[in-house]
Amino acid sequence: MxxxxxxxxxxxxxxxxxxxxxxxxxxxxxxxxxxxxxxxxxxxxxxxxxxxxxxxxxxxxxxxxxxxxxxxxxxxxxxxxxxxxxxxxxxxxxxxxxxxxxxxxxxxxxxxxxxxxxxxxxxxxxxxxxTGAILHALFLPDRYVITPSMAAAGEQAWWPALEATLADGAPLLRLRDHALDDAAYQALAARVLACAHAHGARLLIDRDSDMCEALGADGVHWPVARLLAKGKRPLAAHRLLAVSAHSYSDLKAATRLGADFAVLSPVAPTPTHPGASPLGWDGWNEARAEHALPVYALGGLGGEDIATARAHNAQGVAAIRAFWRG
Ligand SMILES: Nc1nc2c([nH]c(=O)n2[C@@H]2O[C@H](COP(=O)(O)OP(=O)(O)OP(=O)(O)O)[C@@H](O)[C@H]2O)c(=O)[nH]1
Ligand SMILES: [Mg+2]
Missing domain, CATH: 3.90.79.10 (Nucleoside Triphosphate Pyrophosphohydrolase)
Known part of the structure; x- marks a missing residue:
């Protein structure tokens, strides 16, 4: 363990x-x-x-x-x-x-x-x-919105839902769509970025740092394995590097390799990842430990869990369904 x-x-x-x-x-x-x-x-x-x-x-x-x-x-x-x-x-x-x-x-x-x-x-x-960890913790929001895939939601419904989500006050988003190839993802990300910035929100993308620079996106969100394979922080200091983590050692690697924040999951069971066994808050606490970076709690949580998450030394809650106004 x-x-x-x-x-x-x-x-x-x-x-x-x-x-x-x-x-x-x-x-x-x-x-x-x-x-x-x-x-x-x-x-x-x-x-x-x-x-x-x-x-x-x-x-x-x-x-x-x-x-x-x-x-x-x-x-x-x-x-x-x-x-x-x-x-x-x-x-x-x-x-x-x-x-x-x-x-x-x-x-x-x-x-x-x-x-x-x-x-x-x-x-x-x-x-x-x-001090960087303190500053990120001070200025990152208590909710991190992960977008559902466009194919699942249907393009017709997806765009109004994005607008509604942004209008609802979602200051930080991750554009998650593994089904798209890089060219399609980049074209989508350019449009989403324009919407996000029009609302004063920041957008992280799931792809490489060159695409992030080309788009002028606010940062990237990677699985920890991808960051480990890269071996070093792939981004300039003014962009955000977010990492998906599932354990104490994932967070340790993320911290060592210069991630600005992480998402640790799953806290509770979630339909999007039915095979994953939930950490529960006790397991979440043990894995979150005292790593020097802000960590969002993810997995079966919503806005009503933010206070509990913060009491467990989380930055807040990350979610797809709970925050998406689809
Ligand atoms: N105050 C403060 N201390 C920090 C920060 N970050 C950080 O690593 N530290 C470390 O935490 C310790 C703070 O202790 P301190 O030297 O301020 O202790 P103190 O005020 O009780 O002073 P004293 O020992 O002269 O009575 C130091 O080792 C300091 O380097 C920070 O942002 N603020
Ligand atoms: Mg002092």
Whole structure:
């Protein structure tokens, strides 16, 4: 079993527990702080936060650290993601919150520099490793829509359903149609992309990165085996690389090879994959573990499962039928 292997190989018990707070102001800018000389990662930029003290809950730790480091209190905070990664000689487990309301004016109380930065401008800063996972978790939606094949739905019905799905507020889509050859898929994807962008939605395609570039699509979605065969991230950093995973080791490979997010399935039985045995939430938890990337739960789930999914450290729910307005 993957999960047993992981417990033996990576003893998370030794990880330092860290609360991290991302303050977001009314203009959508994020607060970053520069690590001081003499601390690990000096000079790099981070989101404020720090180590849990004995007897303290993670939220109390967040509140204390933000008060100590930047002088803000009265946090209204939403959990965003929890993940572990090796930082220096010790693994750290980051518990990340998004904070939209607080009292007091943020100031560097330990002599550190602070800056309010627009998301797009963060690329100009030397951030701590794994900040990418935090940013994706902050800005990816809680639903990921996978399109049904056009042949199954019928072309007449498919296009109005796409429009209705987009109008319903589907910010992220994957165009899944394995029956089409590359030329037909590319022609379809060009049209779908225009619709998606007209609604401010992003579209990932199932094909190679050259097609993604040629179309100007927002990224690609691959099975993990395809990424393993490629051996490295196939895309520029500004495009999204999504990966389909079914186990702890799939997610580990996806993380190592630079995926931006993953979809882990199946949670529950689903008619589209009748042979697959469901993970259930316990199995999902074990496989999701604390990989440093956002992971959607997929398989027999819908909008009503988003809260449960988020409580299991999921980014949200991915679905075909539940989100398609066909
Ligand atoms: N605050 C923060 N720490 C992070 C992030 N990412 C990340 O790997 N870390 C790591 O998590 C640990 C945070 O501990 P810290 O040095 O801030 O601890 P602290 O505030 O309690 O400081 P202290 O040890 O001076 O009391 C560091 O090893 C840091 O490199 C992040 O985005 N924000
Ligand atoms: Mg700190």
């Amino acid at each position: 993957d999960s047993a292997a992981h417990t033996q190989a990576e003893p998370h018990a030794q990880a330092l527990e860290i609360a991290v707070g991302v303050l977001v102001d009314r203009q959508g800018r994020l607060l970053i702080a520069q690590r001081r000389a003499g601390t690990p990662g000096a000079g790099r930029w981070e989101f404020p936060g720090g180590k849990q003290e004995p007897g303290e809950s993670m939220f109390d730790c967040l509140a204390r650290e933000l008060d100590e480091e930047i002088g803000v209190r009265g946090l209204r905070a939403e959990p965003v993601i929890r993940f572990s990664h090796a930082h220096g000689d010790r693994p750290v487990r980051l518990h990340v919150w998004r904070i939209d309301e607080w009292s007091g004016q943020a100031q560097g109380r330990e002599g550190q520099r602070l800056e309010w930065v627009e998301r797009e401008a963060l690329a100009d800063y030397q951030l701590l490793p794994a």
